[in-house]
Amino acid sequence: MIRNLIKNKQQNEGVEALSSDERRHFLKMGLKLTGVFAGGSLLSLASVVEKVYATPGQFNDKYPYKPHYSMIMHLDYCVDCERCIEACAVTNDIPKYGFRTNILERQIPDGIDQQVEFMPVLCNHCNVAQCARVCPTAATYKNEQNGIVMMDVKKCIGCLSCQLACPYNARYFNEEKWAVDKCNFCFDTRLSKGEDLTACAEACPAGVRIFGDISDQRSRVYREVHQVSRTVWVLRPEAGTKPNVFYTRG
Amino acid sequence: MANGTVTSSLTLGEIESALVGRLRSGGNGYYVAVLFSGVLMLVGAIAALYATVGGHHTVYNVTREIPWGVLISGYIFFVVTATGLCLVSSIGHIFGSKTFMPIAQRAVFLSIVTLMSGFFVILAEIKVPIRMLIYNIISPNFTSSIWWMGTLYGLALCLMIFEFIFLIIGRHRPAIACGFVALLAEIAAISNLAGVFGLLNGREFWHGPYLPIFFIASAMMVGASATIFFQILAQKVNGEPFTPMMRTCLAGARKVAILMICIILFFTIWRTVSTLVGMPNGQYVGVMAMLTGPYALSFWGGEILMALLAPLVLYLLSRGTNIRMMLIASGLMLIGAFFMRYNMVIVGQIIPVYIDLHVTGFTELLEYFPSANEIIITLGGFGLTGFLFLLGEKIFNGHKVEDH
Structure with missing residues (x-):
């Protein structure tokens, strides 16, 4: 041969x-x-969804969680009133030195119609959550039912490796809880008590934050993410985390 | 305990008097060094306790964006050095190279000591260490590099302690068995340590297979230099002349150090060149911070000059015979290696995760400088290493090893 x-x-x-x-x-x-x-x-x-989820076909037909909580942000509606931040702080007892959600500001000096844009950010509840992978004691984990990235406070050793691994700066150490704290889509304070919306989504007067179950084809978040004519993106797709917070305009 | 071995015929009283006799044999310089390193260690321990009880946020300069500071750099410095010492000790003790036999027991002891110093520093970095002791065992996360790293280093520490005990009681076969498994555990641990950083695809400066390869080569380089450094100090502490056998051993360690410096230089040059040519954004910003930015002094002065070029030149000039030159070279290498770890840990974090979004507050490099408390704790780690090294030299009678 x-x-x-x-x-x-x-x-x-x-x-x-x-x-x-x-x-x-x-x-x-x-x-x-x-x-x-x-x-x-x-x-x-x-398909926007395939692009967002990075692996073609993997999540196209079926979302892995039921409900699969997700949020889509209408960037151009945000005026930085910060009511979402306040509502989050009150609902979830956030100390002054920390935040679960924030609003970033981008200056666009050569913009024609506007020179500044606001960008609300929070935990992206990634399907491939780096924070959950790196945590040595499984103190942070993906909820198997709804996909929310949660904290089991009593297990947190405070190594802060999750803060390092998060590509979205979504975590901080809560000195009162002696544990890392982060957004959990208000699961303990609202969703588990029968509420449909997170505190930030409910407080937003401009309808920037649309929260819902992306696995439900009747939900607004599903319809907007799947609308072919709409441009939808995620933050830092190169990190490969398959986030569940989407961004759009209009 | 002649020739470093204990016989069962010795009573506790005899052992005690032998130990006291050995500790009393030190000169004034020895006692000053023991006192200095002991005080450093104690002050470091007090600072660590103060931070843990009072809250890290009150005394550390780490932030939400830069959660890992100089203490993690210190931890990495100590555990990588420990792995290096374990690797160097294995050349003689496990793989039977006669050249490295005289330093084998001391290298095992120092590997234990540096690993303990690493654990001392990391305990001050972990915010709730008590939970670590519980949940690392009852709630392990097998996908976590940190979990593997901590567990494997813990296993390696236990095995090396057994190895050392077997060595001093003269039972070489179980010592070699423990040493071999400890060596495997240390190699696996250091690769997981590098994986803590290398697996984060959200951090371009670290992501990729470069760090695990770099870490293991770097461990060998620092291990060889630490062997030379502490061996020469030990000869002075014990007031012993450099025998031809010991000179051959130092010359052998020098050769290993030279080879590894060249390999690390090669790695560093290629990492820099590939970043400058390809300009992957996160990595490019970090490398530029070290080449011309705020970390230029730390990179050029600490990492390149002190850790690589100066030791390389001094080792070459020493021809393996000039003891003073080799002592300076190895000392510079150890200090430079600390800067190497510092640059690796901190520069990876000063690049904001949102840098590509061009949002206010995240367009420039972030700033970090260790607080006095963090520096004191790190120095406490060095104090612990020095203190245990000095005590060990007397207690274990200069780590004299029988041929095995």
């Missing part, structure tokens, strides 16, 4: 020795291979 290979190699030395049939065959194979990769990329553009 090796002898045959050597023989073949010797026969194929130089492009002059290639017949036109062989060249055509090689080109076809190359196009097929390219098509597989390019086709995958092109297909992923067709």
Whole structure:
């Protein structure tokens, strides 16, 4: 077999020795291979959800949690009134030195219609949560029912590796609880008590934060994320965490 | 306990009088060094206790964005040095190289001591250490590099203590068995330590397979230098001349150190070149912070000059015979290696996670400088290493090893 290979190699030395049939065959194979990769990329553009979730097909037909809590932010509606931050602090007893949600500000000096844009941020409740992976004692974990990234306060050793791993700066150490604290979509303070909305979503007077179950096709968050004509994105997709907080305009 | 071995015929009283005799054999310089390192260790322990009870936020300069400060750098410095010492000790003690045999027992002891110093520093960094002791055992997370790192280093520490006990009682076969498993545990632990940083794809400065490879090579480099440094100090502490065997051993460790410096230089150059050419954003910002930014002094002065170039030149000039030159080279390397760990830990965090969004407050590099309390605790770690090293030299009679 090796002898045959050597023989073949010797026969194929130089492009002059290639017949036109062989060249055509090689080109076809190359196009097929390219098509597989390019086709995958092109297909992923067709569905925002696939792009957001990074792995084509993985979450296209079925969301892994029921309900699968999610939020979509209408950036252009935000005026930085900070009522969401206040409501969060009151509802979840957030100390002055910390926050679960925040509003970032982006200056756009050469913008035509506006020179500043506000960007509300909070825990993205990532499907591939780096914080949950790195925690040595499983003090932070993905809730198996609803996908919320939660804290089991009594297990937190305060190594702060979750703070380091989070690509969204969504965590801080709460000195009163002696544990890292973070957004849990108000699960303990509202959702588990029958409320439909998080405190921040309810407090927003401009309807920036749309909260709901993305696995429910009737929900607004599902309809907006799946609306083909709408541009939807996530923050830091390169971190590969498959976040559940989406951003859009309009 | 002649030749470092204890015979069962010794009574407790005899052992006590032998130990007291050995401790009394030190000169004034020895006692000053013991006192100084002991005070450093105690002050560090008090500072750590104060921070743990009063709350880290009151005395540490770490922030929400930069949660890991100089204490983590110190921890990494100590445990990587411990792995290096374990690797160097294994050359003679486990793999049977006669050249490295004379330093084997001391290297095992120092590996235990530096590992304990690492644990001392990390205990001050963990905010609720009592929970760590409980939930690391009853609620382990097997996907966590930190869990593996801590567990494996804990296992390695226990095994090395057994190894050391077997060595001093002259039972070499179980000592080699313990040493070999400890070596495997240390290698696995250091790769998990690097994985703590290398697996974070949200942090471009660290992400990738570079750090695990760099860490193991760096451990060997620092381990060889730590062996030289403490061996020369030990000869002075014990007032013993450098025998030809010991000189051959130091020359061997010097060769290992030179080789590893060259490898680390190669790594550093290629990391820098690949970052400057490809300009991956998070990594580029970090590398530029070290090349021309706020960490330039720490990088060029500490990492490149003190840890790599100066030791390389001095080791080469020493020709393996100039003891003073080798002592300076190895000392510089140890200080420089600390800067190396500091740069790695801090520069990875001063790059804001939102830097690409161009949002206010996150467009520039973040700032961190350790507080006095953090510095004192880190120095306490060094104090602990020095204190136990000095005591160990007397208690274990200069770590004299029989051929095995």
